[in-house]
Amino acid sequence: xxxxxxxxxxxxxxxxxxxxxxxxxxxxxxxxxxxxxxxxxxxxxxxxxxxxxxxxxxxxxxxxxxxxxxxxxxxxxxxxxxxxxxxxxxxxxxxxxxxxxxxxxxxxxxxxx
Amino acid sequence: xxxxxxxxxxxxxxxxxxxxxxxxxxxxxxxxxxxxxxxxxxxxxxxxxxxxxxxxxxxxxxxxxxxxxxxxxxxxxxxxxxxxxxxxxxxxxxxxxxxxxxxxxxxxxxxxx
Numbered sequence: 001x002x003x004x005x006x007x008x009x010x011x012x013x014x015x016x017x018x019x020x021x022x023x024x025x026x027x028x029x030x031x032x033x034x035x036x037x038x039x040x041x042x043x044x045x046x047x048x049x050x051x052x053x054x055x056x057x058x059x060x061x062x063x064x065x066x067x068x069x070x071x072x073x074x075x076x077x078x079x080x081x082x083x084x085x086x087x088x089x090x091x092x093x094x095x096x097x098x099x100x101x102x103x104x105x106x107x108x109x110x111x112x113x
Numbered sequence: 114x115x116x117x118x119x120x121x122x123x124x125x126x127x128x129x130x131x132x133x134x135x136x137x138x139x140x141x142x143x144x145x146x147x148x149x150x151x152x153x154x155x156x157x158x159x160x161x162x163x164x165x166x167x168x169x170x171x172x173x174x175x176x177x178x179x180x181x182x183x184x185x186x187x188x189x190x191x192x193x194x195x196x197x198x199x200x201x202x203x204x205x206x207x208x209x210x211x212x213x214x215x216x217x218x219x220x221x222x223x224x225x226x
Contacts, residue, residue, distance in 0.1 A: 032212055043117070043203050043217030044156070051212075087154060093212070100169060101215070103156040 003027045004104035006090050012110045013080055021107045023073040023090030031093040035064050035075045038087045038106065047075070047088075080111045116140050117218035119204050125224045126194055133190045134221045136204030144168075145187035146215065147179060148203040156203065162187055163209070194225045 004025045013019045025033070032051045036044035048057045052068040061078045077084055090104040117138045126132050138145060146169075147159040160179040161169035167179070176192045191198060204218040 034214075041220070043205070043219050045217070046214050049212075049214060089156070100158055100161075106154050 003102045004090055004092050006088075006104035006107050008107060009105070010108040010110070012112060015080060015082060015111050015113050017080055019077050019080060019109065021075045021077075021088050021090075021109070023075070023104055025071050025073070025090070025092045025102070025104075027092040027094050027102050029095055030068055030071070031095050033064075033066055033073050033093075034091040034101075035062070035073075036089040036091060038089060040086070044089055077109070080109075082111050082113060085109060085111045117204055117206055117216050119202075119218040119221050121221060122219060123222050123224075125226065127226055128194055128196060130194050131190070131192045132194060132223070133188055134202055134204075134223075135186070135188045136218060137186050138204075138206040138216070138218075139185065140206055140208075140216060142206040142208050142216075143184060144207045144209055144213075145181065145184075146205040146207075147187065147189050148205060148217075150201045150203060150220070152200070160187075160189075191223075194223075196225050199223055199225045 007022045034049045035047045038044040047062050048064040050066045056065050063076045066073045087106040087108050089106040091101045120135045144163045146161045148156045150156050159173045162181045165181045178190045181187045201220045201222050203220045205215045207213040207215045
């Protein structure tokens with residue numbers, strides 16, 4: 001069983017609308033959680049990185065939240081744009097200086113005009 | 114300037130052949146990685162080097178051999194290619210492990226026929 005589970009697997013939204021992606025993890029002891037955006041045919045690009053002491057972090061129209069007690073995170077996209085169409089991947093690191101990241105399968109977001 | 118570059122971008126080859134993928138980063142990072150992304154989009158770490166020293170070697174067939182001639186380069190050589198090796202391979206780098214952000218290359222799509 002994967003240690004990082006994401007939902008939904010995919011979603012379609014209309015341009016200008018908001019959406020929220022979910023991430024549940026079992027990785028322990030927790031170090032940090034990241035959200036990556038991966039456009040089709042390209043490498044992942046980091047959106048946010050949060051440690052256990054942070055419960056929210058924003059990057060433009062992207063806002064990530066973290067509840068380290070329940071081991072849940074969400075990524076909220078505000079006023080979606082066509083360029084937001086991509087796969088969003090939740091990634092968790094177990095301990096500081098741990099080079100191994102645990103990746104979720106990603107949520108594929110399609111924004112339609 | 115490209116931060117993490119990989120060559121080639123596409124690689125089509127026959128079973129049994131030997132091939133190499135090259136990766137270079139110009140960010141001055143100490144740590145480099147190879148990831149494999151399968152058809153289900155899961156990213157899995159294969160290897161990690163820190164200052165030219167191998168620090169992560171996941172359960173990868175020994176047909177895969179990474180080589181780091183210097184801190185800026187991490188190449189991946191694959192012997193006796195098999196159909197199951199078909200995937201997208203991503204190189205990444207970070208200033209160090211754990212907390213530090215990883216920067217990914219554009220990926221190399223390997224197709225074994």
